[in-house]
Amino acid sequence: MTNQSHDPSTPPVTSPSPAASPSPVTVLGLGAMGRALAGAFLKAGHPTTVWNRTPGKGDDLLAAGATRTATAAEAVRASEVVIVCLYDYDVSRAVLGPIAQELAGRVLVNLTSDTPERSREAAAWAAEHGIAYLDGAILVPVTVIGTADALLFHSGPKSVYDRHASTLKVLGGNTVYLGEDHGLAAVYDNALLDFFWTSMSGLVHAFALAGADGVKGADLAPYLSALLSIFPSAIGSTAVEVDSGEYPGDQAPLVTEAANVDHIIHASAHRGLDVESLNGVKAVLDRAIAKGHGADGWTAIIEAVRTPEPTVS
Numbered sequence: 001m002t003n004q005s006h007d008p009s010t011p012p013v014t015s016p017s018p019a020a021s022p023s024p025v026t027v028l029g030l031g032a033m034g035r036a037l038a039g040a041f042l043k044a045g046h047p048t049t050v051w052n053r054t055p056g057k058g059d060d061l062l063a064a065g066a067t068r069t070a071t072a073a074e075a076v077r078a079s080e081v082v083i084v085c086l087y088d089y090d091v092s093r094a095v096l097g098p099i100a101q102e103l104a105g106r107v108l109v110n111l112t113s114d115t116p117e118r119s120r121e122a123a124a125w126a127a128e129h130g131i132a133y134l135d136g137a138i139l140v141p142v143t144v145i146g147t148a149d150a151l152l153f154h155s156g157p158k159s160v161y162d163r164h165a166s167t168l169k170v171l172g173g174n175t176v177y178l179g180e181d182h183g184l185a186a187v188y189d190n191a192l193l194d195f196f197w198t199s200m201s202g203l204v205h206a207f208a209l210a211g212a213d214g215v216k217g218a219d220l221a222p223y224l225s226a227l228l229s230i231f232p233s234a235i236g237s238t239a240v241e242v243d244s245g246e247y248p249g250d251q252a253p254l255v256t257e258a259a260n261v262d263h264i265i266h267a268s269a270h271r272g273l274d275v276e277s278l279n280g281v282k283a284v285l286d287r288a289i290a291k292g293h294g295a296d297g298w299t300a301i302i303e304a305v306r307t308p309e310p311t312v313s
Contacts, residue, residue, distance in 0.1 A: 028096075044146075104131060149173065151176070254296055254298065258282065284304045
């Protein structure tokens with residue numbers, strides 16, 4: 001047998017280190033979104049354990065390789081990372097409260113939508129029980145989960161997020177860490193949905209207004225789509241004005257815009273349409289004008305939004 005010495009000028013040949021295996025994940029809550037989350041983890045190769053309050057859901061996930069447990073406690077014991085996606089924080093607290101001891105030492109990622117206050121309360125509860133906690137928000141429908149376009153927000157300890165970022169990014173290529181304040185994910189979520197739902201309400205009302213005079217939705221739609229082209233620049237300029245507190249109105253002062261909104265209210269009422277949301281817009285305009293912003297631009301209504309009229313009891 002020949003004794004072969006290694007030439008020190010030549011790097012030794014070593015076997016490549018095996019790639020880290022996808023870590024086990026538990027998903028609590030198998031509504032449409034919960035099933036989508038679990039499905040994305042399974043597709044990415046993560047051993048996935050699932051549980052739902054109502055038995056029988058998730059058969060498709062079992063066929064794809066998931067493990068379903070009879071209790072939430074069993075599901076939690078299966079993984080270091082536990083994802084919860086339920087109706088609201090009352091429901092999540094009802095599920096998580098009794099198994100706090102099982103969650104201790106694990107990472108809890110709450111993707112249940114609610115308010116920033118509820119998120120911070122949940123974080124305080126988790127800290128009391130030794131649970132590493134991240135709060136999150138999902139900004140896409142179930143069909144987009146697991147794709148490069150899926151937008152999700154996370155907030156909480158950066159060290160916890162960084163340690164599990166590769167796992168969390170399985171749910172969406174556009175996964176964003178916002179900061180240490182646990183309430184930030186809900187802040188962004190609420191603000192974006194505020195814009196979305198009020199915009200969608202306006203869209204439906206516009207179709208109703210045109211439709212009252214026999215205009216088909218399909219005939220109006222191209223012009224509504226074209227109108228959206230002004231939004232990117234309008235959002236950017238509005239953000240600058242909100243941050244600066246300056247609302248230039250040389251092109252379209254609030255007094256002029258208030259008159260335009262009044263015309264829409266009268267036209268809608270004449271056609272028997274609901275005008276409650278439009279009356280709300282007009283009320284905010286009127287308060288901003290009363291505060292001395294009649295010559296300012298549309299963004300000046302934020303001064304009335306920030307100081308609404310007291311509620312009469």
